[in-house]
Amino acid sequence: MSLAVVVAIAFQHFNLHSPLQSTLRWVKNLGSLGVIAFIVLYNLATILFIPGSLLTLGGGALYGVFWGSVYVVIAATLGATTAFLMGRYYARNWVSQQLQGHPKFQAIDRAVAKEGFKIVLLTRLSPIFPFNLLNYAFGVTCVSLKDYVIGSIGMIPGSILYVYLGSLVGDIASLGMPQEINPQAQIAQWIVKIVGFFATVAVTFYITRIAKKALNQTVASRDSMYDTFN
Numbered sequence: 001m002s003l004a005v006v007v008a009i010a011f012q013h014f015n016l017h018s019p020l021q022s023t024l025r026w027v028k029n030l031g032s033l034g035v036i037a038f039i040v041l042y043n044l045a046t047i048l049f050i051p052g053s054l055l056t057l058g059g060g061a062l063y064g065v066f067w068g069s070v071y072v073v074i075a076a077t078l079g080a081t082t083a084f085l086m087g088r089y090y091a092r093n094w095v096s097q098q099l100q101g102h103p104k105f106q107a108i109d110r111a112v113a114k115e116g117f118k119i120v121l122l123t124r125l126s127p128i129f130p131f132n133l134l135n136y137a138f139g140v141t142c143v144s145l146k147d148y149v150i151g152s153i154g155m156i157p158g159s160i161l162y163v164y165l166g167s168l169v170g171d172i173a174s175l176g177m178p179q180e181i182n183p184q185a186q187i188a189q190w191i192v193k194i195v196g197f198f199a200t201v202a203v204t205f206y207i208t209r210i211a212k213k214a215l216n217q218t219v220a221s222r223d224s225m226y227d228t229f230n
Contacts, residue, residue, distance in 0.1 A: 024058040038062070039075040046079025047086070049132045056159060060166025068163040069156075076159060077152055080135045084148055087139020111210045113142030119207065120151025125199035127192075131155065154199070161192050 023041060027034040042055050056076075059068035112119060120143065123129045138148055 020054050020058075024055070024062065027058075028062055034062070035071060038071060039078065042072065042075030043079040043082060046076060046132055046135065047083050052076065052079075052131065053162060056162040057166030057169065060163035061169055065160070065164050065167045068167060069160045072159050072163055073156055076131075076155060077149065080131070080152055080155075081145075081149060083132070083135035084139040084145070087136035088145075089139075091136070091140050109142050111213065112207065113144065115206070115210060116141075116143035116147030117151045119143070119203060120148050121154040122199045122203035122206065124152055124154025125157070125195055126203060127158070127196040128200050157192050157195060161188050164188065 027037045027041065030037055038055075038059065042052060042059075044050075045052050045055055056072050059072040059075075062068065063071055120138065123134060124131075
């Protein structure tokens with residue numbers, strides 16, 4: 001985790017835009033082996049908190065809309081799952097120990113886990129939840145790996161949009177630069193933004209309702225035990 005933090009800080013304070021572009025050109029020159037290299041690169045970026053937007057655009061520039069979307073979704077899912085497992089097996093035990101004295105938080109964690117698929121799906125659709133951080137965050141919850149992986153299909157619309165925009169640019173050297181967007185791309189952007197907005201509202205309301213229900217059940221259970229012994 002410390003390495004991931006260092007890389008994330010380096011990306012924010014140093015210009016890693018050009019190195020990523022150079023890496024994408026290297027991937028392009030690998031030919032058929034470039035697909036494997038691209039997926040591995042995307043995995044590493046996901047694990048190390050490096051924003052994947054440029055790589056997603058690069059997928060469109062290198063492989064077009066269809067195959068670019070396929071490769072990006074595969075790579076993002078593998079990277080997200082790896083980060084999830086790292087969070088679970090390296091941090092989950094510590095988190096559980098911290099929560100032992102807080103039954104209310106434990107109840108909320110268990111309640112959220114029961115609706116894991118819906119919550120993961122909605123957060124993936126919402127643009128306000130940082131993708132890389134969310135991977136580790138879900139790892140320290142009780143959400144099952146199955147619900148996490150299936151719920152991650154929520155990242156597909158946004159991934160396809162970025163791949164599509166990258167395919168319009170076409171030139172790796174121009175990725176990340178201001179571009180004139182055609183009407184079709186603008187419509188796609190607005191659709192993804194609208195879906196993301198409603199997903200944000202839905203997941204906020206949903207988690208709040210689940211947490212409130214879990215807390216009420218905990219209080220009711222505690223009162224019941226108190227009445228039994230008195």
